[in-house]
Amino acid sequence: MTDHLSQTFAALADPTRRALLADLLKGEAYVSDLAKPFLKEMSLPAVTKHLKVLEKAGLIKKTKAAQWRSCQINAAPLKDATDWIEQYREFWEESFDRLDEYLKTIQAKKKTKGSKNGRSKT
Amino acid sequence: MTDHLSQTFAALADPTRRALLADLLKGEAYVSDLAKPFLKEMSLPAVTKHLKVLEKAGLIKKTKAAQWRSCQINAAPLKDATDWIEQYREFWEESFDRLDEYLKTIQAKKKTKGSKNGRSKT
């Protein structure tokens, strides 16, 4: 599993790590601040380990200041991940098209009974 | 690790599984055909297992025809994955901008020494 993409996807395959990255959307933060929301569910060393996984995957960078470690997002690997997934876009859009078509058929059959369905989040 | 997004990313975090999905870009295929390129590296049951991971993650659908199982891509989960990643786009684009700026500075310093660097793959 040593290749970059695998490492990136593996890092993202954990809700705690995704939440940590989401927290970092707001900006740089210290380990202890990042850890705070998780300390009911897990220990500090557990968070440290998750951060280490993110760091090894190149998704965060740490900088040292006194006894604090400040973390920030490094999103570059996410570009490669999204580029890989992008190959499949036509497939999911196609299936939405089929859904649209299906829904239109339904509507046609329902004739004058009013419209209720439609593709959401588009 | 039961949530959908985690399952999707975990499924993608393996080069064999990504290669299987890539093969399916060309269209529907039987398990035995999909397996062929990998049988030097691993056994058929190993491939079966990878396909099962993809199936559980909802990334492929299997249909039965006699003793053959035909697999096809179901890309819908990839939309959620890419939507999640999309939140970070500004971050990687921003860092490319910084790189551009840096490279411009370098160029400026090099003055008349000619241009050699620039952002690649854009």
Add this chain to the structure above:
DNA sequence: TAGTTAATTAACCATTTAGTTAATTATAAT
């Protein structure tokens, strides 16, 4: 009916992962 083909399931093994508690490092503060 017996044999072949396609694929899965079972049983097992080694490695990795995600967590724990306890100990350690490094810096700051009194």
Add this chain to the structure above:
DNA sequence: ATTATAATTAACTAAATGGTTAATTAACTA
């Protein structure tokens, strides 16, 4: 010099992952 704070490392455990070979299921074929 001692103590407190921030974070990591060490040592351990349970469960998940990715692979194996052997056995089994299910359908077609002669």
